[in-house]
Amino acid sequence: MKPKNRSGAAIIVVSAVSLIFCSLGPRAFAQAQPVHQPSAAASGGTVIQLCDGVTSTEVKGLKPGEKMSHDQAVAVSRELMDEWQRKHPGQHWEMAQDNSSQPASVPAGTDTGASASQASGSPAASETTPPKRQQGDTYASFNERDYKLWQAETDKFVAMGNTVFHSGEALGSTIGISCDMCHPNAANTHPETYPKYQVQLQRVALLRDMINWCIENPVKGRTLDPNDPRMRALEAYIIAQRKGAPLAYGKH
Amino acid sequence: MAARYKSVETKCYENRDRVMNALRNCDRRTFLKLSAATAGAVLAKGLIPPHSFQLVEVANAAIEKGSGSVGAQGAAPFRFAYISDSHLYERKLNQRFVRAILKAVDDVNALDPQPDFVFFGGDLAQLGTAGQLELGRQILGNVKAPVKMMVGEHDWFLDMGEKWRELFGPPTYSFDWKGVHCVVLMSVNEKDFWTERKMSPIERMQTVAGLDNGVQSRFEVGEEQRAWLKDDLARVPTTTPIVVFSHSPLYKYYRPWNFWTEDAEEVQAILQPYSKVTVIHGHTHQMLQNQIGNISFYGMLSTAWPWPYAPEGLPPLTIQMNRADPFDQFDACGNGAFTARTDGLVDSIYNLWDRNPVTIKADYLVSGGKTDQPPTPQFASY
Numbered sequence: 001m002k003p004k005n006r007s008g009a010a011i012i013v014v015s016a017v018s019l020i021f022c023s024l025g026p027r028a029f030a031q032a033q034p035v036h037q038p039s040a041a042a043s044g045g046t047v048i049q050l051c052d053g054v055t056s057t058e059v060k061g062l063k064p065g066e067k068m069s070h071d072q073a074v075a076v077s078r079e080l081m082d083e084w085q086r087k088h089p090g091q092h093w094e095m096a097q098d099n100s101s102q103p104a105s106v107p108a109g110t111d112t113g114a115s116a117s118q119a120s121g122s123p124a125a126s127e128t129t130p131p132k133r134q135q136g137d138t139y140a141s142f143n144e145r146d147y148k149l150w151q152a153e154t155d156k157f158v159a160m161g162n163t164v165f166h167s168g169e170a171l172g173s174t175i176g177i178s179c180d181m182c183h184p185n186a187a188n189t190h191p192e193t194y195p196k197y198q199v200q201l202q203r204v205a206l207l208r209d210m211i212n213w214c215i216e217n218p219v220k221g222r223t224l225d226p227n228d229p230r231m232r233a234l235e236a237y238i239i240a241q242r243k244g245a246p247l248a249y250g251k252h
Numbered sequence: 253m254a255a256r257y258k259s260v261e262t263k264c265y266e267n268r269d270r271v272m273n274a275l276r277n278c279d280r281r282t283f284l285k286l287s288a289a290t291a292g293a294v295l296a297k298g299l300i301p302p303h304s305f306q307l308v309e310v311a312n313a314a315i316e317k318g319s320g321s322v323g324a325q326g327a328a329p330f331r332f333a334y335i336s337d338s339h340l341y342e343r344k345l346n347q348r349f350v351r352a353i354l355k356a357v358d359d360v361n362a363l364d365p366q367p368d369f370v371f372f373g374g375d376l377a378q379l380g381t382a383g384q385l386e387l388g389r390q391i392l393g394n395v396k397a398p399v400k401m402m403v404g405e406h407d408w409f410l411d412m413g414e415k416w417r418e419l420f421g422p423p424t425y426s427f428d429w430k431g432v433h434c435v436v437l438m439s440v441n442e443k444d445f446w447t448e449r450k451m452s453p454i455e456r457m458q459t460v461a462g463l464d465n466g467v468q469s470r471f472e473v474g475e476e477q478r479a480w481l482k483d484d485l486a487r488v489p490t491t492t493p494i495v496v497f498s499h500s501p502l503y504k505y506y507r508p509w510n511f512w513t514e515d516a517e518e519v520q521a522i523l524q525p526y527s528k529v530t531v532i533h534g535h536t537h538q539m540l541q542n543q544i545g546n547i548s549f550y551g552m553l554s555t556a557w558p559w560p561y562a563p564e565g566l567p568p569l570t571i572q573m574n575r576a577d578p579f580d581q582f583d584a585c586g587n588g589a590f591t592a593r594t595d596g597l598v599d600s601i602y603n604l605w606d607r608n609p610v611t612i613k614a615d616y617l618v619s620g621g622k623t624d625q626p627p628t629p630q631f632a633s634y
Binding site for chain 2: 176180213214217
């Protein structure tokens with residue numbers, strides 16, 4: 001992920017800087033990270049340090065804990081980037097995570113060379129030659145950030161399902177009943193046992209058929225269209241509660 | 253009784269065929285037959301008492317088979333029935349739960365001989381509104397035997413028990429019955445979680461109403477009531493059989509669902525000096541039994557809906573009930589009765605609607621499961 005121009009670099013550095021600021025970065029990786037100690041503030045402001053652990057600047061008037069405005073942050077990161085560029089003429093800044101040329105599924109502990117370089121950024125990377133990427137295909141290019149984004153999206157969807165599951169109103173119940181009244185934490189829903197023949201429905205049932213049956217009968221609402229976001233979210237939530245349960249379709 | 257239960261497949265197709273055939277040419281005569289057929293289906297499902305409540309013979313037998321030795325007080329055996337966890341909404345919103353509690357009332361009224369009293373195990377209302385509580389009182393007013401009430405969290409947390417006290421009196425009390433000392437506790441107190449979150453009363457109630465809602469505090473009897481209990485038991489000799497009625501289980505089963513009493517150990521310690529103690533609790537909506545030291549625990553069934561067994565913490569002595577059939581509103585619900593024996597122990601009869609009744613004898617619990625083991629279900633929870 002090499003930034004193509006200065007403003008691209010600035011945005012990336014802003015995020016890197018704010019990572020240090022919020023000290024989120026080091027905690028995201030499992031192994032022990034080198035800790036950078038910024039120098040003390042000389043004029044009562046806040047010292048902001050680049051993740052190379054060396055380049056730093058002081059923002060006067062910014063009290064510790066205070067947030068900068070977007071413009072100010074861009075200006076600070078531009079200043080830091082310029083200084084780094086001055087110190088490393090002709091070199092390119094590479095994002096720490098980009099140094100992991102192994103796919104993200106490789107266990108974190110195995111390659112200490114690459115992992116150490118993730119925290120300290122480009123200077124370490126320029127010293128070692130990164131191993132060759134696998135075929136460069138889609139699945140080899142997943143990295144930790146991708147996984148985090150996608151998991152966050154999925155969890156958000158599951159959380160929406162959680163809300164619908166627990167709300168008679170969202171389900172369209174006309175008698176004040178919600179799914180969690182019989183199924184706390186989606187207990188006893190057994191999504192892993194579908195499809196199965198359900199004689200009372202006169203057909204082979206999928207999970208969504210049972211959900212719709214429940215909505216129509218004990219919940220006394222209107223059945224949901226399979227593409228209704230509520231139905232999709234309900235399925236997501238119910239299945240998410242059974243992570244790890246072996247699939248057993250047809251089990252009654 | 254075994255022949256009564258056809259397979260699900262058979263029943264489904266028989267019903268369907270009967271209705272379909274009748275619909276083919278629906279003249280007046282056929283229409284009447286059709287009505288009779290559906291009425292017959294209703295009858296077959298045992299919705300009309302006393303067919304739904306087969307306990308009469310079993311219960312009588314239980315009294316006779318009670319331990320031969322005379323109890324320390326020479327107490328006579330007696331039987332009391334229960335209805336629990338009805339979770340009523342007002343009629344205009346929801347009649348499903350109303351039908352269920354009416355079924356339970358019909359059941360207890362059809363018992364012959366009548367029980368000494370009928371105990372209500374808590375959660376009369378679903379959201380504790382005045383309308384719901386009054387509906388419950390009106391329905392329970394049709395019970396022929398005397399009714400003794402206990403409060404549940406669904407009755408309490410809308411107005412912190414104001415309406416309950418107005419209708420049913422103090423939530424904590426004790427009484428003696430034929431040599432047994434009975435205590436009724438309010439065991440669903442919760443530490444204040446609503447003030448800091450600036451919840452309105454209905455928000456507080458809805459939070460408590462969510463079984464898996466982790467925001468609410470865990471149930472407790474509380475220091476004040478434990479002191480009351482100690483004081484109440486001070487004048488009761490340790491040989492007297494004790495029955496404690498409590499909504500929460502008075503032991504620790506599954507914390508995330510509040511199948512839990514936070515100060516359970518303290519309460520059990522107060523009961524420890526007594527040789528014959530039985531705790532009868534609601535809240536769990538399932539067949540549940542436990543034995544901790546000298547105390548036998550029985551969970552009561554709900555009329556409204558059954559709950560699945562918790563993923564962990566299930567007492568090993570529990571005789572489980574099979575999973576509920578979602579296509580049958582009354583399955584895995586019901587009511588029941590208890591027999592207080594001459595020896596001071598208490599047997600339990602679970603009157604599961606649409607299923608065979610199950611008797612759990614105190615000997616089973618007290619022996620740690622070695623004697624009198626009841627039949628276990630075919631399908632364990634998963």
